[in-house]
Amino acid sequence: MAKLSIIIPSYNHGEFLIDRLETIYNQTYKDWEAIIIDDKSTDDSVAIIEKFLKNNPDFNIKYFIVNENNSGSGYNSWKKGIELAETKYIWIAETDDYSDVTFLEELIPVLESNEKVSLAFSASHYVENNKITYDSSNRTKDLNVNKNEYKVIDKSVFFKRMPFDTYITNGSSVVFKKPNVTIPDTIFTNKQCSDIFLWSYLLENSSFAFLNKNLNYFRRHVGSTSTFLQKHKLESIYHENAKYLNLFKQTDKYPQFINHYIKYYIWSHKRDFLNTSSVRKIQIDKNLRLLYFLELIRFTAFKLFRK
Template sequence: MPLVSIIIPNYNHSEFLVQRIESVLAQTFQDFEVIIMDDCSTDNSRSIIEQYRSHSKVTQVIFNEINSGSTFKQWSKGLSSARGKYIWFAESDDWCEPNFLAYLLEGFEKDSECAISYCQSYIIEGTNVIRSTSHHGFLSEIQGGKSFLENRMFVNNPIFNASMVLWKKELFQHVSTEFTDYRLCGDWFFWMELCQFGNIHISGRVLNYFRNHDKDVSGKAMKSGLNFVETLKVINSFYLRQIISKKVYDRAFKIQFRAFYPLKNQFSPAVTKEITHLFQNPLSSKALYYKIYLSAIWKYKKL
């Protein structure tokens, strides 16, 4: 049995596929299997994928006849075929350094309670322009999952790209299937579910290349305002299930409202109405909305 299952979900990323797959196959750590999935692409992805079907590392090639409508439904489907102890969702438009797996596996070797091991990422604009880079102050650090969930994931999510993460498959049984209901925030939801069941290994090494481009679903969703709708629904879900405290909930709500307020006129009236409704009806206290509203007005009046 392979130690790692690498799931490559693809939709219309033919121009990036070869670089993605080759960067996976070139790993210095080689005890892995590759599962390639295509969600009914309309470009020439299928012909590219077929070229790898007979590769010794590729154990499954799965073509959907009908588009699933969600990357996260593809995740679930891929996991049902995965045999590895650890899982890597290697998104089809990203790529990585050859020692990606070797360094992230160190987290599990150091700590038997490790649930997630992730690295830093270059954020790439278009084909090869480095727009920014994520950072961590240590080459390797273990943090408690509960603290990481409350103080990192709900404040400024450092795991912003699925391709930067390796995680322990046995924990999937504890993950709510709700993550498949989202178009944009399903990965954020997924990582926060895992944070409840183990520690987090953070590698300060920049091993992943996260590509932003015209076909990027997350970019389109953020321009539409869908990110605020889904983010607020995720925050509500974790509070309703008593996973986070009122203090964490209120802080997360405030952070989101301050991000939304200067952008509120950029979205369609229907989306703005839905977002406003969610903000006006917090689950912790009706007074919360008025507090964060007045706080935002005060902040932007001073600018």
Template sequence: MKPLISVIIPNFNHAPYLKQRIDSVLSQTYDNLEVILLDDCSRDNSGEILSSYKNNAKVKKIIINENNSGSTFKQWEKGFELSCGEYIWIAESDDYCDAFFLERLVGQLSENGTVAIAYTSSHLVDAHNIFIKKVRGKGSFKYSGHEFIVQKMAYGNSIINASSAIFSRKALKQISQDYTAYKASGDYLFWIYLAEQGDVVYVRDAHNYFRQHNLKVSPGAVKSGLVFFETIKIFRYLKLHNYLKGLREHLAHGYYMWLITKVNFDNKVKKKEIIDMWKKECSCSYLNKYIFICMHSFEKLKEAIRFMF
């Protein structure tokens, strides 16, 4: 029998994209799914759009909050509690996918009983579904959880969009819920925790569409500095659990020192505070940044050459 997939669609003020999101879930070629629609007290007409799906056989629950929870990750937890599926998909309300998304990823999970997460590449699109970046890739890679964290999560969150991944309920039950205390980077810690419970499969084919638009809250979290105050805790967690050792620790630290210089912060005093905070995390802080820049440039060059030939 096909395993049941619980699809959680948490929404806040994404009415312009909501119908396309829900329809892309309901039109999946993989049909054993339950859909849970959540709204966190939106100020637009999201509630009307969600309510229009109340008679759809695949829609299990529609919950519209009277008060805003203040956290995307608390909404995730609510969805988890309401769901029954063996695997879970957080289909964010401003993204969408092709019809084969679930079929492709569920195949990876069912073939490999040890897999905690399976995720796909993502095309980047704008508010009008026009490509910003179209991803080319074929095949898949399987990592042990430890390998995935060391290789793919040292320099920020490799699963850049929650909509691109499905994961095991069994793995979910084993992890701490302290990621819900984060405002911006809880997903980064969430994927690390899940990867510690099993293998991770990355499908290079892009079946997900990650939307970039002016209603997103993440750019504000970066400019305010919140992301850097949260990710430093995750950096410390990775060091404490021996995922970052030797050169990799210096490169990961260099990545953040480089990233800080690229942000146009709301407040210059805040920027200095963040730089001073991160400098204390690792020796040779400025050298780390330049080593990372050299490595990053080399990787970009290799990628360009590969596409040329």
């Protein structure tokens, strides 16, 4: 049996598939098997995958599944792939990203040599229009890891930022140990943020490692989740963040949640100022709604007087 499962959740990324499949095929670490799950793509993704596998018969494919109907979320493919995996380690290789060919060779030993580490991730390049635009160094700079080195870091450092910010650029930058127990379904039911739910679940009783080397290439493009969020209302994110606070028992962050909601959502959607649906998601007593309006008044006054 292979040591690592590569889960490849495919959906309408035909134009990027060859880059992804080739950088998997050419990994210098070879002890892997692939699980490809296509979520009823409407482009030529399935044909591209079939042709690639035919032309590369030694590509170690364990499952190639094409769903009969679209599941509604790529995270359902994550869930199915993790359930099918029988290996010690898992890498979710998103089909619109690609990687350095040494990605696995450099991250797997980090997991193997650190028993209490449940996931390891690398630094990333951001790619737009096939050009590298910047990297993830600002996101991870306070981890204080020297370039081309890795560090094992306590889970408390990760949870301190959550759910409003994360050190992890995206799923393709992470390799993790498969838990010995079934991951709860609720982890994968979020449309936008199930990745941070998964990382947090894995880290509840362990540590993480960060390798400060740009081995992952995170592609931003029309249709990607990050691009969608920049152009559409963000309220659904706050609903999921509220769910996160409740699930991981971070109730002390309710005031921080309210301040963040006002600053980054309400202030740019002022007509929604009476909309407290996100606040109600975390409501455990009647004072939270009052706190919301008090903080809204304070923030508005600050903005007005600063002018």
